[in-house]
Amino acid sequence: MANFNAGASDDVNSAQTQRDEKIDFLVITNTIHPYQVHNISVLSLLPGSTYRFRYESGYFQMNPGELTNLTGKYGLLVLRDFERATFIPLRSFRCFRVEPCGEFIFLELEFLSFVKFESVGRIPEAENDDTPEQRMRVLERQLQGQAEREKYTSVIEKILAEQGLSNQPSKAVAKLIIPCANAGLEAISIDDRSDHLASVSFWSRIVTLLGGITSYRKACFYLLGSIRDLDSGNEAITFASAWRKGYKLYANRGYALQVFQLMANGRAPKAPGLAMNVTTLSQHILPMRSTERVDGAYDRLEFYFSVLPESQRRTQSVLMVQCDQKLPGPEGGDDSVPIPASLTHIQIKWTKWEFVKRRILSFCWFGVGVALWFFSAKISDRIDHGLKTEQVQLIALFLLAIAAQNWGVFTDAFKTTPGPKA
Numbered sequence: 001m002a003n004f005n006a007g008a009s010d011d012v013n014s015a016q017t018q019r020d021e022k023i024d025f026l027v028i029t030n031t032i033h034p035y036q037v038h039n040i041s042v043l044s045l046l047p048g049s050t051y052r053f054r055y056e057s058g059y060f061q062m063n064p065g066e067l068t069n070l071t072g073k074y075g076l077l078v079l080r081d082f083e084r085a086t087f088i089p090l091r092s093f094r095c096f097r098v099e100p101c102g103e104f105i106f107l108e109l110e111f112l113s114f115v116k117f118e119s120v121g122r123i124p125e126a127e128n129d130d131t132p133e134q135r136m137r138v139l140e141r142q143l144q145g146q147a148e149r150e151k152y153t154s155v156i157e158k159i160l161a162e163q164g165l166s167n168q169p170s171k172a173v174a175k176l177i178i179p180c181a182n183a184g185l186e187a188i189s190i191d192d193r194s195d196h197l198a199s200v201s202f203w204s205r206i207v208t209l210l211g212g213i214t215s216y217r218k219a220c221f222y223l224l225g226s227i228r229d230l231d232s233g234n235e236a237i238t239f240a241s242a243w244r245k246g247y248k249l250y251a252n253r254g255y256a257l258q259v260f261q262l263m264a265n266g267r268a269p270k271a272p273g274l275a276m277n278v279t280t281l282s283q284h285i286l287p288m289r290s291t292e293r294v295d296g297a298y299d300r301l302e303f304y305f306s307v308l309p310e311s312q313r314r315t316q317s318v319l320m321v322q323c324d325q326k327l328p329g330p331e332g333g334d335d336s337v338p339i340p341a342s343l344t345h346i347q348i349k350w351t352k353w354e355f356v357k358r359r360i361l362s363f364c365w366f367g368v369g370v371a372l373w374f375f376s377a378k379i380s381d382r383i384d385h386g387l388k389t390e391q392v393q394l395i396a397l398f399l400l401a402i403a404a405q406n407w408g409v410f411t412d413a414f415k416t417t418p419g420p421k422a
Contacts, residue, residue: 021112021113022074023074023183024073024181025076025177025178025180025181026078027075027078027093027107027109028078028079028087028177029078029080030172031080031083031216033327033329033337034327037327037338039077040221040340041341041342043114043206043223044221044223044224044342045342046226047112048110048238048246048247049110049224049245049247049343050096050244050345051109052107052108053107053109054105054106055105056104056105057100057102057103058103059175059176059177060175061163061177061179067098067105068098070107071095073095074094075095076093076185076188077089078090079210082169082170083169084169085168085170086149086150087152087155087157088150088209089152089156090114090206091115093109094109094110095108095110096110097243108245112193113191114206115152115189115190115191115202116191117149117151117205118148119208120141120148120205122208123266124142125217148209149210149212149213152187152188155183155185159180159183160173200223200225203223204260207262208262208264210264211266215330216327217265218263218265219264220261220264220269220294220325220339222323224257224258224321224344225259225260226257226258227249227255227258228255228256228258229253229255230254230255230256231254239347241347244347245345246344246346247346248346248347249346249347249349250307250348250349250350250351251309251310251350252307252351253306255304255306257304257319258301258302259276259321260301261298261300262297266298268295268297269294269295271295272293272295273295274293274324276291276292276293276323276324277290277291277323278290278291278319278320279341280317280318284308284315284317284346285308285317285319287303288303288305288306289304314349315347316345316347316348319346320341320343321342321344325339366404369396369397369398369400371396372392372393372396376389376390376392
């Protein structure tokens with residue numbers, strides 16, 4: 001098990017990162033059931049992975065020209081506590097793609113860094129048998145967590161006020177996608193992603209703070225920590241195309257996917273616990289074990305898988321991680337919703353050596369094989385060791401089989417031709 005608050009520190013490069021990734025707009029999401037579960041998945045993503053949001057066009061505080069220019073701009077995902085009308089900025093992102101579909105707008109957002117909060121420890125709940133003194137201590141801790149969770153509220157409220165938007169408890173905000181290019185968001189400190197362990201710590205602090213909200217108190221949060229090559233230990237790097245953003249893996253190699261897990265209330269789930277599942281496209285990726293049990297308040301899980309050999313130089317695939325927990329509504333009952341899967345796009349490529357074997361050496365073997373076949377008689381005549389023409393042709397077939405990666409070309413030469421039936 002891991003101590004998520006160990007080793008975290010503010011990085012001196014954070015200010016530079018925030019200057020390079022200037023926040024131009026906000027995307028606001030609420031704690032309303034059943035939509036609150038999406039934020040668990042968003043917080044779980046590896047930096048560089050994308051998640052799709054959908055909003056009615058009327059929720060955009062911008063004209064059509066500003067909307068089409070969002071691609072490539074940086075933004076900040078902000079969670080709004082619906083009952084209290086307070087704001088908890090969660091994570092920065094880059095707008096990867098905008099897809100207008102009539103009255104609905106789809107945003108493909110590439111998520112990046114976590115917002116920095118101070119560590120306040122687990123936010124406890126009062127028990128029925130607590131003494132008045134214990135209840136007072138619990139209340140103090142809850143208020144401490146609430147103050148830290150809502151410390152950036154005034155910054156966001158100022159942006160809404162400048163846009164003429166009202167923000168009242170238990171009431172909806174008229175606009176949820178709001179420009180803020182000149183709002184001066186320097187007061188909101190954002191991690192620079194340079195230190196992996198520090199980023200995990202900032203994620204865990206957000207999770208602990210969200211545990212003080214009813215919507216998330218019993219939720220199982222998880223974070224995809226890294227994908228590492230088993231041989232080299234190197235982390236997988238990202239790739240980008242016109243329609244996808246994800247991670248690049250190499251065919252015929254083994255990898256380890258690290259997943260951090262943390263219960264928001266700091267308590268282990270009820271027996272038999274929960275299940276963390278990894279789903280892949282079986283023709284591309286073979287997991288050693290696709291399910292791990294979640295039976296503790298926190299843990300670090302590891303999933304091992306092998307990327308299978310590919311016939312193409314570049315292949316697109318996907319990898320999904322999902323917890324089987326379902327979160328109930330505020331009133332309990334049967335109105336529970338599953339946590340959406342965390343989808344990571346995968347691009348499978350050949351290694352350099354595989355490319356040489358398949359694209360360069362194969363043509364060389366093919367050329368030599370063809371030459372040996374057509375000039376087999378002459379080659380046999382010039383060799384003084386009694387190499388027959390048929391033997392030179394067998395060598396040619398052997399090289400052609402290597403080039404085509406089809407051993408039937410070679411083995412068929414040894415099959416006897418059936419004679420005529422009597």
